[in-house]
Amino acid sequence: MRSFVRKRHLNHLQVSVTTRTQYGSAVEEATDYYALLLRRCVAEKSTTGVRIIHHQMKESGFPHLTLSVKLVDAYLKCGSINEARDMFDEMPRRHIVTWNSMISAYVREKKSEEAVRLYRRMIMESVAADEFTFSSLFKAFSHLGILRDGRAAHARMVMLGLDVQNAFVGSALVDMYAKLGRLHDARAVVSRFDKKDVVLMTALIVGFIQSGQDSKALEVLGEMSSHGIEPNEVTFSSLLIACRNLKHFSQGKAIHGAIIRRGLDSAKESRNSLLSMYSKCGLINDSVRVFRTTVRPNVVMWTTMITGFVDNGLHESALALFRDMLRCNSSPNAFTLSMVLRACSSLALSRQGRQIHAHCSKAGLDTNQYVGAALVDMYGKCGCVGMARLTFNALASPDLVSMNSMINGYAYNGFGREAIELFNRMRNLGFTPNGATFTSALSACSNAGLLEEGRRIFTTLESSESGPSVTHYACMVDLLGRAGRLEEAESLIAQAKQRDVVLWRTLLSACKVHGDAEGARRAAHGVFELDAGDGASRVLLSNAYAFARRWEGVIEAKRTMRGLGLKEAAMSWVEVGGEVHAPEGT
């Protein structure tokens, strides 16, 4: 075994170190030996090896500071952050590098609070932080979303007289300010920088994208060329994301060209951005072309392509590609599975959905928050409420989206009471319903005829932060309409701030159901006023007049149609009280 070989080496080494130190010489040489072995442990990711060296160093009474630094680093590189920390805490004296190693490791491991805690301890123990410390620290504040402390750290760094032109510090600062939404400060850092480089500028681009200012991100490209800074594959990849968000495919194609010209098109990440850009712009064939020319697609690339098919309504292709992916022995991740499940939802394919559920369980991802929600949604849309419930109950800590999926699953399948029950329980658990939640809850009331419950929910919605959207008004009009509260529904439409034909159409069908001819005529007018150019809305109007048996109105409507050259519409048959009549003048 490898570890046996290593142990023998170490025993041999121990002898040599103790004898040599006995003579009071060659300490440095011993350090070099240890360092050599540590490098080997790191290469093999052997925490055990590091532990043995750590132990022997202590046994041999050989507490060398440089070696301690290397040991902590070796623990970290083997992924044993806790053991590194134990050693860190035991050390009587600590080199600044060790502080920095620990802090950066915590940031890497997304344990930024601990990184900040160590920074505070540095201040308390009067240890002078350096540029390395701050470049990690800014990232920590950006993760934690604490602007105040990030700013304070920035000030402190300047106060300590550290190099503000350090490239690493600069990009970390830009990144921090940008990710905390302070694009103005990020800009200021960039403009104060004497030797701007590609990373600094890319950080700014990414910052703009993440705060939703995609066109500003694209403008940075011009700024770069005026400073003579060459974009690289990371820059291009980010710019493509901006193009995708803006659905600016001509710009995206131009960037694709630039990537090819510079020979940067083999980078997986820029290919993924490229693929995603084309898909989101509806250019699925271009996506497929990029995908097909990729030698060994990684999971992300498979997933992006599958997502592209789903986004473009090609659900069967998405499922077929998923099968290809499995055939190529590529393991789907949570992103892949939630996307494939969405394809099943759209196609209402419960058999395939169940098979994919098995994949999720096999990968241990069936309780992942994205996958879990997608599973609940899939079962709901496939009409398997029982399975939806089982999957939902299996989630350790259901989040808002999975609850929405469950509520929607109930509503969709006519379990109004259960939907409302979950809606109420969710609020008691302290969740704030979002727009989707209200839509599901209101449609549940509508399907189950729960008028009063729906009214209560709508009142809650009105006092919520975002307020009711058109969809919510439509649900409510539907609910009131089905309950025969036609006048109330009509006044609700008047009350809605947004004008939308959907509202009038919903009212119109309710009026027809309840035989309210005058109401139907007014609703048809509502549609007509918002959609006057549309021949179909004129037909609707003439039908509504016919329904109300106001023939002069029908004739008037038909005449206007003819006048507008809408021959087909004018000649269309008229629906009167469910019966169809020949058009005027035939």
Add this chain to the structure above:
DNA sequence: CTAGGGTTAG
């Protein structure tokens, strides 16, 4: 011996 920007999802 420690530090910077990027890919897919509800």
